[in-house]
Amino acid sequence: MLSTDPSPPARRWDLLLPHRDRLYRLARTRLTGHQDAEDCVQEALLRAALYPGLDPERVGPFLTSVTLRLCVDVHRQRERTRRFVYQHSFAPETASGPEEEACAAAEGTWMLQQVQRLGGREREVILARLEGAGTREAAGRLGISVKAAEGAFTRARARLRRWHGASLGGV
Template identity: 85%
Template sequence: MLSSTEVLSSTEGSPAAERWELLLPHRERLYRLARLRLTGHQDVEDCVQEALLRAAAYRDLDEERVGPFLTSITLRLCVDVYRRRERTRKLLHQHSFVPETASGPEEAACAAAEGAWMLQQVQRLEGQEREVILARIEGTSTREAAGRLGISIKAAEGAFTRARARLRRWHGASLTSG
């Protein structure tokens, strides 16, 4: 198996090899730093590898400040992972009916299946109810949906409320009949 130095530079003593010799001693420290902030092993590994790659590719790297530079990159990548995870969690919770308490892969799979079932039920809706709910699923506001459909805001809000109530009834009926 090739090391990261060998992958990026096959000639010893080249600038790329020297750069990696400067960066790689920081790997374990960066791993510990990211592990304190992230829960998933793969997320931690991805952040550390990305930080090392960015530093290796950074043209104006100051050799005296490699440690703080790598720390800064790693912390920012951890924040990016957290923000991406939160954004995904909020979108799933808001648009596909995934409960906030989904903690394991089984619960997440069940919640995703329930969300897919619910999206199928949207196709049973008719007229303005379906159009408004589809617009809301896409992330538009009720006001924007009303403008797009050429109806009043009150009509769009009413259609949205009726559609949600109908979907709740169908969902409840499917749970009691199964």
Template identity: 55%
Template sequence: MQPSENFSWCEVIQHRERLIRLVRRRLPTLHDAEDCVQEALLRAAAHRDLDPDRLGAFLTSVAIRLCVDYHRDRERWTRLLQRTAAGREPEMVEEAVCDREFGRWLLGQAHQLRGRERQVILARADGISVAEFARINQISVKAAEGAFTRGRARLRHMCSKTLG
């Protein structure tokens, strides 16, 4: 990826240490902070019309927003884990084995999907959000959500056909 023609990589990199100090106070590990800063630097480099005088402010804003996204994701996972754990008895070994095998089978079924549906389902299985998938593949979020919904429906149909 080439940096914007308005500024050079050297100008972008000059902000790295400042951003790490800023983000490190907001994220639990140095590794998370470095990932966040790296993403902010890449977004600045990809931004073609960024005013060089606003580079520092842009990087700060992006880094803080990435921290917020990190905490939102953590909160979502926490709520999800609480919902799934609430009212559930401790898992038996047999259940864990069955769940793992079902997950493998379902992943195999996902590989049988076609085109964008397969891509978005496998991306979600790898932890990539639908919005991030859309950005990576340069499609609209609505198109990615539609492919994800169709892919899930096909997987449900495969599952019910096999089980029922």
């Protein structure tokens, strides 16, 4: 007969709880707030307790991996929030009109034309990023290292900024 009780047995908690302090110290070195570290540890323990395929011999590494991934998730969420707030903090109070939309479209068209002026690798990386690929994915597509793709992307952006600034300087 199968048990319908979703709670893990007490012996599972006896296996997991000795790791709590170590996991907290690990999370605390990676996160700035006490509460974020505590939340990550509690979530890791709960996931481990409810994971049906948990190997008792590998509890420590499993908990470490889950905790580290949860810390990364906290960083990603914080960064998304920061970017959202930054992007919207400079937004005008009123909606943009057709003039602003026309100017933005013209500027976008001009910028795409400038991308064609870029050198081979820089142009390829920028175009891959414009298609929505991340730096790692762009590097994989182009058969280059991630560092090479990051460097090409940084150089391309710097060139485009210089060209854009020069074009505005003549106005």
